[in-house]
Amino acid sequence: MAAGQDRPINEVRRRDKAVTDEGWIEAFLHSGAWGALATVAEGQPFIHTNLYVYDEGAHAIYLHTAREGRTRSNLERDGRVCFSVSEMGRLLPNEIAAEFSVEYAGVTVFGRCSVVEDDEEKAHGLQLLMDKYAPHLLPERDYRPANQEELNRTSVFRVDIESWSGKKSEKEADFPGAFWYDGVRKPSPFSPGDTR
Numbered sequence: 001m002a003a004g005q006d007r008p009i010n011e012v013r014r015r016d017k018a019v020t021d022e023g024w025i026e027a028f029l030h031s032g033a034w035g036a037l038a039t040v041a042e043g044q045p046f047i048h049t050n051l052y053v054y055d056e057g058a059h060a061i062y063l064h065t066a067r068e069g070r071t072r073s074n075l076e077r078d079g080r081v082c083f084s085v086s087e088m089g090r091l092l093p094n095e096i097a098a099e100f101s102v103e104y105a106g107v108t109v110f111g112r113c114s115v116v117e118d119d120e121e122k123a124h125g126l127q128l129l130m131d132k133y134a135p136h137l138l139p140e141r142d143y144r145p146a147n148q149e150e151l152n153r154t155s156v157f158r159v160d161i162e163s164w165s166g167k168k169s170e171k172e173a174d175f176p177g178a179f180w181y182d183g184v185r186k187p188s189p190f191s192p193g194d195t196r
């Protein structure tokens, strides 16, 4: 058996980097900008990048897509999912290439994801997304919440969290030569002035 296969799926091998503080994991999920939802269809892995919101009371994650698509069709066949949120910190140079490193933080969630059919819960999940991503805008004051027709053409998904793990690698502020990738990366489609 390959190393690792005999351990629980959410056990972090590098215990020095594991974050077991559930409060930290929850705060990280609350702050994450987007997540990667992994599904599987007939042995073929898929990754779906989405906005998401963590509903602490329900211990669940809500996401949404258009009514039809791969996310929904995969989940209707197999609800097992893995969901990941991560952040990249500074790059950490070293005189030896193999010792180069990076700061990071991440949470991986395992659970079951279902398509939410109940309109009340769909509206709840969508409102939580609005509250997370546009906390400065209020329903009815700044926008009209989804109506029935809009709910009908939207798929809302709920990941019921079964287990999770947190991992973080962070060095001291004055780590020699530490730098941000943004300062050296090639232009992205959203770089100021990029015309692609």
Ligand SMILES: Cc1cc2nc3c(=O)[nH]c(=O)nc-3n(C[C@H](O)[C@H](O)[C@H](O)COP(=O)(O)OP(=O)(O)OC[C@H]3O[C@@H](n4cnc5c(N)ncnc54)[C@H](O)[C@@H]3O)c2cc1C
Pocket (backbone or CB within 6 Å): 034, 046, 048, 049, 050, 051, 052, 064, 065, 066, 068, 069, 070, 071, 072
């Ligand atoms: C940061 C971020 C946040 C997003 N948030 C949302 C969200 O909250 N709701 C939402 O509906 N969509 C969101 N999207 C777009 C999302 O990734 C999907 O394109 C969308 O959800 C449709 O998924 P689907 O499974 O129905 O797509 P389908 O079109 O059915 O997927 C079929 C195939 O299209 C390709 N494909 C689908 N999406 C992408 C992609 N993003 N990039 C490259 N190839 C792709 C893949 O090969 C996939 O197997 C987000 C994208 C990003 C990058």
